[in-house]
Amino acid sequence: MILQMILTTLEQITTEIIVLIIVLLIGFIFMTRYAKKRKWDNSYRAAIIINFIWFIIDLILGVITYQLFSIGFLIDSILVVINIFIGSIIALKLLKISLKKALILIIIAQIILFTVTYILNEIPNTISIFAIDNPLYEGSKLTFIFSLIVIVTIMSFIMNWGDKIQLIETKNIILLLSILPGIYSLVFAFTTLKHEFYLNLGENLILAFIISITLSFVLKKIAFTTIKYEELREMIVLEKDKHLLTVKNLKVYYPLLAGMLKRQVGAVKAVNGVSFEIKTGETFGLVGESGCGKTTIANAILGLIEKTEGDIFFHDEPIPDEFSGYLRQKIQIVFQDPDASLNPRFKIVDIIAEPLKNILGITDKNQIRKHVLKLLQQVSLKREHLDRYPHEFSGGQKQRIIIARALACNPELIILDEPTSALDVSVQAQILNLLKDLQESYGYGFLFITHNLAVVNHIADRIGVMYLGKIVELGSTEQIFFNPTHPYTQALLASRSEIDPENQEISFVISGEVPSPIDPPPGCTFNPRCVSDARTAECEVELPHKMEIEKDHYIWCINPPVGFTPPADD
16 A cells, blocks of 8 residues: 555656656747847856756755645745746846846746646646547547637637737737636646536636636737837928948858758858948948849848848947837838739738838828828829729839838838839839939938949939949949949949940950859959959959048059059148
């Protein structure tokens, strides 16, 4: 008898330890993903330490004390409080976050792990019922599986219902916190009622839904209080010639992984030390061959990709790694392909209203409709266009819609990623004139990315010429077009195609192929294709350095151009 009691106790302790190990893994995965999504430092280390300490505390106080006193729920409640206290202190020190953020992380983790523990403890009983080969149990088994599917499906639908739900970043966590108690309610009812479960299916489902829906409602209400709602404002006029964007030594490398362990064996140096600035009311043009890194710079500014090195400042304030809602309002983009930028199932009013709903938190339909109409009028579209679908518009009209969407949140900097490359020449002129009029009226700063030299000559105030991830020449539009100094800029301008009925041959083509950004040539990366008279053997060894050709006109080269005289010091 005593031996049987000892074996039973050991079996229970072993089961508890297995449950704790599973909970340890779940807690580690949840906390790591939660912290990584918010880009907190030491996320792996913090998750390991916190969950391991929880494991030790629960093992000593939970398993042993429970076996001695058999008062599980009271002990579990005390353990949750202890775990929250200890976990919050560790999270504060290791993750270097505020007390509020640490408490939210730890409390959510404890609620999930507390519920999962109870569900896991019921799993052996659930499995034993499914193992019974008796026709009386078949109905209960089927209705139990059906109940789980129903509660997960309906709660997922309820969780995503509502105009403001897209503003909640943690809606998946809220869904998980809402579903788990309902699932536990069903599991507990199934293991208690066994073959009579299907007779009480309605009651069990109603109870599970009441628990989950109530918890979901409370958590959503709490989450809604954290949303920052803003009011619609008229288009603002910016004071011109103020510092807007500053990029310093920006580098973006894409790692190359190989082998079973996915070790890094190299990197694609998409952007390799780029610096420039943009002021309000100014258009800065980035030109260069395809693949030179222009769009990568735009994505890095927007926070869509992670920069490897360098600094990006907006209004002299560094742009954080975690892009804020404020910056999403102030920095907008117009993409190259209007067809790929528009949802074919949305009406135009809904497409332009997306930033108003998702960034400003505005859900009043009448207010949104009036504001969208004003935006459409700003880009020379009419009231009847509100309720049409994208396929009912021409290419130029689609690009106007994209511009209207970019203007929806009163931005200050608009990134234009080859916005006219997919348009006819006559339509290009309309879009460019529209952009210039908007800039003249409201003082926007434009980063205009293109490979079309005629377009950039028409719209840009200053130009940066890029080659293989680096800027090789920087200056005003007049300086670049009338005094091109870098051999690559000269080659680009010489290779322009011009309309000449008497001479239809292409007069100049840049020799050679663009080197690989994985393994660029030593020295000046342009040296294999350079035909300049100033090219020497040094170009194959030394790195280019910055040279001032005239005021605010710079090139990055090894040797001064033939006939070059350094500008006199003031």
